[in-house]
Amino acid sequence: MYKNKEKEVVMMAHLSFDSSALKKFVHDNELGEMQAMVNAADSQLRNGTGAGADFRDWLHLPSEYDQEEFARIKAAAKKIQADSDFLVTIGIGGSYLGARMAIDFLHNSFYQAQTPEARKAPFVVFAGNSLSSSYLQDLITLIGDHDFSINVISKSGTTTEPSIAFRVFHELLVKKYGEEAANQRIYATTDRARGALKTEADANGWETFVIPDGVGGRYSVLTAVGLLPIAASGADIDQLMAGAAEAEKAYVDPDLSKNEAYQYAAYRNILYRKGYTTELLENYEPNMAMFAEWWKQLAGESEGKDQKGIYPSSANFTTDLHSLGQYIQEGLRNLMETVVKLDTPNHDLDVPGAANDLDGLGYLEGKSIDWVNTQAYKAVVAAHNAGGVPVMTVHIDEENEYTLGYMIYFFEVAMGISGYLNGINPFNQPGVEAYKTNMFGLLGKPGFEEVGDQLRAEMDD
Ligand SMILES: O=P(O)(O)OC[C@H]1O[C@H](O)[C@H](O)[C@@H](O)[C@@H]1O
Secondary structure, eight states: OOSSHHHHHHHTTTEEEEOGGGTTTSOHHHHHHTHHHHHHHHHHHHHSOSTTGGGOGGGGHHHHOOHHHHHHHHHHHHHHHHHOSEEEEEOOGGGTHHHHHHHHHHSOTTGGGSOHHHHTSOEEEEESSSOOHHHHHHHHHHHTTSOEEEEEEOSSSOOHHHHHHHHHHHHHHHHHHOHHHHHTTEEEEEESSOSHHHHHHHHHTOEEEEEOTTOOGGGOTTSHHHHHHHHHTTOOHHHHHHHHHHHHHHTOOOOTTTOHHHHHHHHHHHHHHTTOOEEEEEESSGGGHHHHHHHHHHHHHHHOBTTBOOEEEEEETTGGGGTTHHHHHHSOSOEEEEEEEESSOSOOOBOOOOSSOTTSOGGGTTOBHHHHHHHHHHHHHHHHHHTTOOEEEEEESOSSHHHHHHHHHHHHHHHHHHHHHTTSOTTOOGGGHHHHHHHHHHHTOTTOHHHHHHHHHHHHO
16 A cells, blocks of 8 residues: 555654555656755745745744643633533634634534534534625524624634624624623634734723734634634644644655655646646545645645646545546546545444345445445545546544644645745735625725726626
8 A cells, every 4th residue: 555664654653645646647757856846945935035935934833832822722712612502603714714624524523413411512603604694594593592602713804704794693692691791702813913803802802812924814723713613612722733743843854755745745746737737635534525625725825826826626535436536537637636545434334234135235244334435445546547647645544633733734834835836925815805806896895986886887788
């Protein structure tokens, strides 16, 4: 399964990167030939000589985070667990996806459906990640008369979706508890000193947590942005940070023969230049679907600019083998795949016996279902490979906080290197403003009237 013996040692380090299925697509010499470029990208990233240098503070977050704030996050999580049945976590993009994927990854698949006693934690629900009025109303109905708190998360403090959702839930909270008690149930995660949310929080005495200046939204899961909801859900954020800190140490050497995160970055760059312009992040565990959504923002906002970049997409297996599988096998040959493969499931079951063998599954009787899942993975790698799709695999040993922290850091550092390898600024996202300007124009936001008039005139044409 692994390329060489050393790999098995790396396997013990919670995550291993397997590129053995690239042989058909990448010659042996190509990785080494990337070393000089990787060294340059590493220097841009580590020494701050590249574009976007002000947004690299996530690099040392796992080892240099604010301990005092970390203790406050844990205390706030305890209070929320004690006084709330629901935590309404309001945010979008980087202020949403990290907590969402981590909570899915770290808990029982039906965690949210458990009784509060079994869960020992509030139901962490999310709002402000769309403009759907039905979603908001459905959430209000779900919360009903239950006790709840709000964690409003926004770096800018002015993003439309979370701002609207916050107005809705803030109003509900004040109606239910009165102004003063409501203020004790609002936790604001935002800029240290600036912005509308910070001003409002200070004026009302809400507890605040910081999104550090040097950490962009998509790199913020290991700040209070992700940590407070994750801790409130009952997960162990010490272990999450410990895993990330271990990865911070593991991926520091730019030597491609030793650094698997850099290998991943280099291989995807090699493949991109050969025309593999779409990357699918895949899993074989349904509770990792949101991990791919987090990764898509990380990759898409980091790399998709200046009219270039790998398009990040995803697929959930084996589910999507029965829908997207046809395209991946035989459609346009611009796809590469990166599988996150869990090697030890939280639970395993055997395929049961049956009195008759009408379904023809007798040959699997007594075999473990996870073994079947792993055979499916191996079969898919071989089939897609034969069909012209390069496949990389990130093996993780277990679904726990430590491994998740490790994997978060793996992908973050890989994306920084990847961006510099492709000659772009991996830490800005200028393109997301275009639709916002138009939307503000159509909504009649003061200062955007002209844009609105022009758009309406064009639409009438
Ligand atoms: O945290 P906020 O300022 O509300 O931003 C939330 C998100 O929205 C923006 O449009 C950006 O594209 C994202 O990078 C960011 O994570």
